[in-house]
Amino acid sequence: MKSLRETFRDMTPDEMREASREAEIAEWRESNRFCGRCGSEMQPHGDPGERALVCAKCGYTVYPRISPAVIVLVTKSDKVLLQRNTHYRGVVWSLVAGFVDPGESLEDAIRREVREEASIEVKDIRYFGSQTWPFPSNIMIGFRAEYAGGELKPDGEEVVESGWFDREHLPEIPRLGSIARAMLDAWVAEHKSQDIRLNG
Numbered sequence: 794m795k796s797l798r799e800t801f802r803d804m805t806p807d808e809m810r811e812a813s814r815e816a817e818i819a820e821w822r823e824s825n826r827f828c829g830r831c832g833s834e835m836q837p838h839g840d841p842g843e844r845a846l847v848c849a850k851c852g853y854t855v856y857p858r859i860s861p862a863v864i865v866l867v868t869k870s871d872k873v874l875l876q877r878n879t880h881y882r883g884v885v886w887s888l889v890a891g892f893v894d895p896g897e898s899l900e901d902a903i904r905r906e907v908r909e910e911a912s913i914e915v916k917d918i919r920y921f922g923s924q925t926w927p928f929p930s931n932i933m934i935g936f937r938a939e940y941a942g943g944e945l946k947p948d949g950e951e952v953v954e955s956g957w958f959d960r961e962h963l964p965e966i967p968r969l970g971s972i973a974r975a976m977l978d979a980w981v982a983e984h985k986s987q988d989i990r991l992n993g
């Protein structure tokens with residue numbers, strides 16, 4: 794049987810929602826068998842309508858938790874920032890992404906990740922859309938941003954190579970079904986329609 798990771802990108806949005814919910818709830822139950830406070834066994838909440846696990850001894854209650862991660866498509870006039878990440882197998886170039894730290898707003902997380910991974914500053918942060926990402930319990934929240942200063946430089950640890958690409962010369966990008974690809978496709982389509990307007 795194929796793993797969720799292999800099949801996820803080929804699913805429709807409805808299938809993704811369903812598969813994510815199942816996988817995330819299963820993972821949540823599995824990793825909360827014992828109370829994180831006192832170590833006793835956790836039990837389902839007395840009210841079946843309440844999706845929670847409760848410690849019979851100390852009453853500690855846990856609900857499923859989703860970890861937010863930001864992903865950002867950074868543009869510099871008509872070019873896009875792409876980078877090659879050590880986490881990816883093969884030569885795939887993608888967008889800046891990372892988990893939101895405790896205490897951060899989504900905008901803070903974007904500015905920090907772009908600064909850490911690419912050594913540049915961004916402005917005009919705008920929401921794009923989001924995608925559930927059950928590996929194990931994340932949500933990817935997509936944004937656009939515009940370059941605001943600094944010299945592009947990969948961090949050398951997570952990111953091994955980075956560059957500004959125009960839409961006619963894109964390297965190998967993430968495959969269909971990922972939010973990164975949807976964001977890149979939207980950016981390419983937007984530039985194409987600008988061309989049509991300019992030429993017509």
Ligand SMILES: [Zn+2]
Pocket residue numbers: 828829830831832833848849850851852853
């Ligand atoms: Zn307890």
